[in-house]
Amino acid sequence: MKIGILTFHGAHNYGSMLQNYALQQAIKQFDGSLQPVTINLRNKAQDDMYNIFKPFREFQDKRRYLFKIIMSPWRKQLERKQQLFEEFLSENISLTPLVRTGNEIPDIDDITTYITGSDQIWNFTAHDFDWSYLLDFVADDSDIKRISYAPSMGPKPSIDTLSADEKKKAEKLLKKFTAISVRESKTADVIRELGKLNCLPLVLPDPTLLLTAETWADIARKPAGLKAEKYIFLYNPYFLPEVYEQAKEASRITGLKVITSTLAPKTILPSKDFMKILEVGPREFLYLVKNAEYVIGRSFHVAVFAMIFQKKFIAVEGMNDSRLGNFLKEINMERCATLQGNVKVVLKNLDSENPPIHACMDRLRESGIKFLRENLL
Structure with a gap:
């Protein structure tokens, strides 16, 4: 029996690709x-977002021209980074032929269930949102089962951006699901706002938590250019000034250099004091988290992997993000989160003896496995 997965698998984002791998495994x-x-749905918007060095004439969003020009000094490293993502995808994920829209998704023999999730596929404001992630392409009279596994509506879940017709469309599609799970309680609250569904949304862990630290360590790979010395790993997929300011403060307090694997126009100056290792795909990202002394950022997935590998994680203003705050509460690690830049206090908390979180992580893993077993077997 084939199980069809729809998610942001093709995004050149570590969390997106690794959560897809985890659900598959x-x-x-x-x-x-x-x-x-x-x-293998990769719409034009997603292609524009991540393939920054394709020919100018192929961009839908002309603002990407400037982005391409600004990033040209790092072109070689960033192209290699793109290559590492595509290599991971082709070598580790079982894919259908490439399609650009839901209408192109082929009928696949033996598919008994579609799973949509995880990641921010239900974030209606996302640049690459597509109604296919609510399975609008599946025929109304089909007997294929539809379930969701831990999709997210993003940092601030809402349906306020939807028109009245779009809200009705979302409600109609969700009513066809036989089981709905989401990643955060606030996303569950918003789903309930859409109307009376056939099943209540459950809150379940991100797929990355379904695999053990040992499993993830097996596929980690040391990045080119990384020297054998202690470091702080900084990861934030979008620019937040406070992340860079607090990373500098953590470096000053600990005396450790900061390594970052991301670079965007707005981060060039703020990260001038950091070591940039850009040729980092999903496997190299795992290595950088696993071998860091401290990990810092306000990214949901870097928090997850920091906890999986039992690292000291500094969640920059982390309780202000619904996804990150929800996760830290579940594992009783709110002490990781800075508040108005109190990095020194958080570092002191992390360096003191902390209670183990193994039991919390095991409980989350078991809840996700239970849901999948009940709905797939």
């Missing part, structure tokens, strides 16, 4: 007869 562990396959 978790399904494979249940029963040898289950064959998860990811629907």
Whole structure:
């Protein structure tokens, strides 16, 4: 039996690609007869967002011209980074042929269930949002089961941006799901606002938490250019000034250099004192988290991997992000979060003896596995 997965698998974002890999691997562990396959939907908006060095004439968003010019000094490293993402995808994810719209998704023999999730695929304000992530392409009279596994509506879940017709469309599509799970409680609250559904949304862990630290360590790979010395790993996929300011403060207090694997026009000056290692795909990202002395950022997925590898994580103003705050509460690690830049206090908390979080992590893993077993077997 084939299980079709729809998610942001093609985004050149570490969390996006690794959560897809984790969901695939978790399904494979249940029963040898289950064959998860990811629907290779990569719309034009997503292509524009991540393929920054394609020819100018191919960009839909002309503002990307300036981005391409500004980033040209790092072109070689960034092109290699893109290559590492595509290599990981082709070598580790079972994919259908490439499609650009939901209308192009082929009928696949033996698909019994579609799983949509995880990541921010239900973030209606996302640049690459597509109604296919609510399975609008599946025929109304189809007997294919539809479930969601931990999709997110983003940092500030809302349906306020939707028109009245779009809200009705979302409600109609969600009513066809036989099981709905989401990643955060606030996303669950918004789903309930859409109307009376056939099932209540459950809050479940991100797929990355379904695999153990040992499993992730097996695929980690040391990045080119990384020297054998202690460091703080900074990761934030979008620019927030406070992240860079607090990373500098953490470096000053600890005496450790800061390494970052991301670069965007707005971060060039703020990160001038950091070591940039840009040729970093999903496997190299795992290595940088696993071997850091401290990890800092306000990214949900870097927090997850820091906890999986039992690292000291500084969540910059972390309780202000619904996704990150929800996760830290679940594992009783609110002490990781800075408040108005109190980096010194957080570092002191992290360096003192902390209670283990293994039991919390195991509980989350078991809840996700239970949901998948009940709805796939």
